[in-house]
Amino acid sequence: MQTSADGAVVLDVTPDAAWVAPLISAATGCEAPDSSLWILPDDKLIQLIVGLSSLVASTLLVVGHDFGLRRRSMRQGR
Structure with missing residues (x-):
């Protein structure tokens, strides 16, 4: 996802x-x-x-993903 210069x-x-x-x-409400x-x-x-x-918020794939949190906490613990 990104936005264009005109905000689309x-x-x-x-x-x-x-x-x-x-x-x-x-x-x-937009058609595919x-x-x-998609614009x-x-x-x-x-x-x-x-x-x-x-x-x-309710998808296990998203909720269960650590998004690199373990790596970040390991780096902070050094």
Whole structure:
């Protein structure tokens, strides 16, 4: 995810992540594009974040991932 110079939200949803397309559509009210590149108006960023936040908060893949916390705590303990 990134934003363009004019504030549009740009998502490149790879084929491996295509399962998220219906969730993006439901959260933002935008139709899925014909390609893997989603370009959403700037006012859709909040809808996207709020709409997907419950999924992120409850998904074991996300909740169970340490995001390098062990490495950080090991470095701090040196």
